[in-house]
Amino acid sequence: MASLDVARIKKDFPLLQQQVDGHRIVYLDSGASSEKPQAVLDAMDEAYTTYYANVHRSVYKIAAESTERYEAARQKIATFINAPATNNIVFTKNVTEAINLVAYSWARANLRAGDAIVLTEMEHHANIVPWLMLKEERGIELRYLGITDDYQLDLSNLDQLLEGAKLLSFTGLSNVLGTITPIRQLADAAHAAGALCLVDGAQYTPHMPTDVQALGCDFYGFTGHKMCGPTGIGVLWAREEILDAMPPFLGGGEMILDVRLDGWTAKEIPWKFEAGTPPIVEVIGLGAAVDYLTAIGMENVRAHEIELTAYALRTLNERFGDDITIHGPDDPCARGGVLSIAFRDVHPHDISQILDTEGICVRAAHHCAKPLMRRLGVGATARASLYIYNDESDIDALADGLEHTATFFG
Amino acid sequence: MPGLEDLYREIILDHYRNPRNRGELPVPPAHKVEGFNPLCGDEIVIYLDVDDGVVTDLRIGGQGCSISQSSASMMSAAVKGKSVREARAMTRAFKAMMSIHESSLDGNDGDVPEIDPDIKLGDLEALRGVVKFPVRIKCATLSWNTLTQGLDEAAQS
Numbered sequence: 317m318a319s320l321d322v323a324r325i326k327k328d329f330p331l332l333q334q335q336v337d338g339h340r341i342v343y344l345d346s347g348a349s350s351e352k353p354q355a356v357l358d359a360m361d362e363a364y365t366t367y368y369a370n371v372h373r374s375v376y377k378i379a380a381e382s383t384e385r386y387e388a389a390r391q392k393i394a395t396f397i398n399a400p401a402t403n404n405i406v407f408t409k410n411v412t413e414a415i416n417l418v419a420y421s422w423a424r425a426n427l428r429a430g431d432a433i434v435l436t437e438m439e440h441h442a443n444i445v446p447w448l449m450l451k452e453e454r455g456i457e458l459r460y461l462g463i464t465d466d467y468q469l470d471l472s473n474l475d476q477l478l479e480g481a482k483l484l485s486f487t488g489l490s491n492v493l494g495t496i497t498p499i500r501q502l503a504d505a506a507h508a509a510g511a512l513c514l515v516d517g518a519q520y521t522p523h524m525p526t527d528v529q530a531l532g533c534d535f536y537g538f539t540g541h542k543m544c545g546p547t548g549i550g551v552l553w554a555r556e557e558i559l560d561a562m563p564p565f566l567g568g569g570e571m572i573l574d575v576r577l578d579g580w581t582a583k584e585i586p587w588k589f590e591a592g593t594p595p596i597v598e599v600i601g602l603g604a605a606v607d608y609l610t611a612i613g614m615e616n617v618r619a620h621e622i623e624l625t626a627y628a629l630r631t632l633n634e635r636f637g638d639d640i641t642i643h644g645p646d647d648p649c650a651r652g653g654v655l656s657i658a659f660r661d662v663h664p665h666d667i668s669q670i671l672d673t674e675g676i677c678v679r680a681a682h683h684c685a686k687p688l689m690r691r692l693g694v695g696a697t698a699r700a701s702l703y704i705y706n707d708e709s710d711i712d713a714l715a716d717g718l719e720h721t722a723t724f725f726g
Numbered sequence: 727m728p729g730l731e732d733l734y735r736e737i738i739l740d741h742y743r744n745p746r747n748r749g750e751l752p753v754p755p756a757h758k759v760e761g762f763n764p765l766c767g768d769e770i771v772i773y774l775d776v777d778d779g780v781v782t783d784l785r786i787g788g789q790g791c792s793i794s795q796s797s798a799s800m801m802s803a804a805v806k807g808k809s810v811r812e813a814r815a816m817t818r819a820f821k822a823m824m825s826i827h828e829s830s831l832d833g834n835d836g837d838v839p840e841i842d843p844d845i846k847l848g849d850l851e852a853l854r855g856v857v858k859f860p861v862r863i864k865c866a867t868l869s870w871n872t873l874t875q876g877l878d879e880a881a882q883s
Contacts, residue, residue, distance in 0.1 A: 665768075665791035665865065666734075673730055682767035689767060695789045696767040724730070725739070725792075 319619035320612065322707040328353040328608075329705055339675030342713045347491055347519060347654050347701030348679050349541045352605075356544055359604035363597045371596055372570060372587075386596050389603025390586075396606045397536070398527040399553050406552040406559070406586040407594055411518040412442040414537030414552035415485070417589065418514060419446035421562045422535075423483070429455035432481040434511070436461040436469055436497075437691050438490045441684040443516045447485070461486070463691055467493045467645050474502075478509035485513075488520030488531075492683045492697070493644040494625075494654035496524075503532035512558070518542060522703070523621055523652050525614040528553050540598065545605035549598035552589075559585045566591040609704075617704055621653040624702050628655055628711045635715050639722065643692055653702030656683075659718055662725045664698035670724055671698075671717040678714070732855035733862065734792065741796035741849075746803045749785040751775055757880050760788070761872030763864055768794045772872050776880040779810050786869070793853070793862050798869035800850050810877055812845075817870050819845040823854055824863050 326332050329351045332341055343351055369379040371386045387402075394402045408414040427433075433447050437460050451458055459477045462470040469486070478484060484506035489496050499515055506513040514535035520526060522543035528536045535558070539550040554562075564571055564582050568591035573581040582588040609617065626648040632640055632655070641658040645651040659667055664680035671678055679699045682689045689695060700714055751773035761770045768790030775783040784806055786798045801820075805813040856866045 663789075663791035663795075665793070665862075669733065669859070669862070670730065681765065686767065695769060724734070 319616045319623060320704060322620070322705060325612070326705045326707075328355065330354055330357070332705055336675050337673070342674075342676040342710045344700040344702065344706065344710060344714060345677045345679050346522075346542065346703035346706075347683075347699060349547070350522065350544050350703055351705065352546070353544055353608050355608050356546065356601050356604045360546065360597050360601040363600045368597065370593055382596060385603075386594075386599050389599045389606075392603045392606045392610075393551060394553075396526070396610065397521065397538075397551075397553060398529055400529060401556060403585050404553050404556055404559065406554070406589045407599060408537070408550045408552050409548055409595075410539040410541070410550035411516055411537040412550075414535075414539075414550055415442055415514070415516065416446045417552055417565045418535050418537075418554075419450055421565045421589075422512075422558065423450055423456075424454070425563050427454060427456050427482055430457065432457040432459055434459045434461065434477050434481045434484045434506075436486045437463050438469070438493060438495065438497075438688050439485075439487055439685065440491055440516065440518065441686070442518075443485055443487065443514075444687065463688075467495050467643065469495070469497055469502075471498075471501075474505055475509070478505060478511055481506075481509060481511045483512050483514060485516070485535075487516040487518070489517075489523065489652045489654075490644075490685075490688075491519045491654060492656050492685050492688055492692075492699070494651035494656075495645055496520075496651060499531045499533065503534075507532075519652060519654070522609075524618050534558055540602040540605060543602075543605055544608055545602035546598045548595045549602045551602075556585070559589075562589075564588045564591070568592045570594070612704060620704065621702055622648045624706060624708070624711065625651065625653045625655075627708055628653070628700070628702070628714075631711055631715055632657070632718075636718065636722075640718070643694070643697060653706075655700045655702075656697040657700065657718075658694060658697055660722060660725070662721055664696045666725065667698040667718070667721050670721040671714070674713065674717050674720070676713055676717045732858055735852040735855065737849055737852045738792065738796040741799040742792040745786065745795055745799040747785050747799065747806065748787070749773075750787060751783060751785050756783075756785075757876050757883070759872050759876040759879060761868050761875065763790070763794065763868050765861070765864060768865065768868060770794065770798055770869050770872050772798075772869070772876050774873075774876040774880060776810060776877070781805050781808055781810060781813050781877075790868070791862075791865055793856060793865040794868050797850075797853055797866045800853070801869045801873060804848065804850060805873065810881070813873065813877060815845050816847070817874055819847055820850055820853075820870055821867060823847065823851075824857060824867055 331351050367378045367381040369382045371383040394405050464470045503513040512534040515533045517538040521538035536553045541547040571588050571591040573583050639660045643656040668680035756773045756775050769788040771787035773785040
């Protein structure tokens, strides 16, 4: 029996009810951003139309309700990733900002010239560029875990790379390959070497049950818009004692306890990291997204994606044989639903153009992972990424679209 | 919605499948310039020999989609053997064909370059359909922007 009632779930997403140029929308770009269910739109609409006011400032009723709903969303989000406490949840704009927060606050307070950070070759630019900037500014050293030919992290020299390192920072689920990395093993190895561990959970949390305590990392970032929530809201979770010791990131209102003309005192966590009016309604929207996913059940989401990824790998390989290469692990249980496709000699940009005429949305690019693309020896891939509202008919549409692409480009 | 045949004209596919002037030239004397399209990861490398104000030879390297590759191929055929002045005029004419949309996308309307009415784009006219697909305009203009960069470098040396 299928893990999810996709036909019913599809109905929750108004955008997917539309037609474009006479075609239903076959949305296969959830790795870039997911579509939004009506429940999230309704929650945000309700906030703006019935109780919206700024948070943490005023005593009147709607301001109190706004604050209460905002902080209630923080609680839901903490529960969703099994954070030990709600005050570990710092709201950011997205994972990029979460990683930059760690780079600007923790790393600048703790790292000196010559200190090393270990990254991997399969990182998104968001987990490379902030560290390259720090390298230029502070003269820290960056080391990279490589990738094996079967698309796994090469752990053979892990201990050597971790020697004397202060941080190991890596993705939980590759946005290009779908590879699920051994988070717990890497976190343990980092700790054994005296380093902290940061996990980029952008592609992990929307698709897998997330338990930050079981994963054993110190910092964990994820973003709302890839998990049915709105844009503009992400989360940095970190262990409480680390957050407590970190200096604030941005300065301004909301993050202070007291300001004098000659000084200031920061609020306690998490608010000391949240300067200025926060994205109130986006936080409430992410809370609604968490409710929506929790009602479906993240175990069911994961089971569905294993089934659908297996179907996709089987269908595409059977229909196209040597004409198709899917860059990523073969085992659907060891990967997420991210299919990075090289198809004959057709450039991914041309593939996505042909697919677009049939309402099929895939991403064609380097997926913000140019070092990884160089490692794979490709300039770009066409990426189909799956989510809760995709089913076998979407995979069949993709395969038909590739058939047409082959015909078109001869 | 504009059809695929507006974008993928036969002559474009021909240049894509059989790109002209592929390869490299010895550097120096050739100038080597690289262009990138951050949207799709396309990369183009142009090797350019300029002698006495004339583009005596050029070669194209790199990889990209059918639009960027065919535009580069057609560009190479069009400017090879031409004077630098003609190559620049052709660049202006080509970018003008694309620029109404490109400049409005970039939010600087009204910055339309002057076009020499004597310039004939020939095969390059086939790329006119690209303006109906705004996200692909940068694919078509990549090689021309890179050429301009190369001509500038050659002029400075």
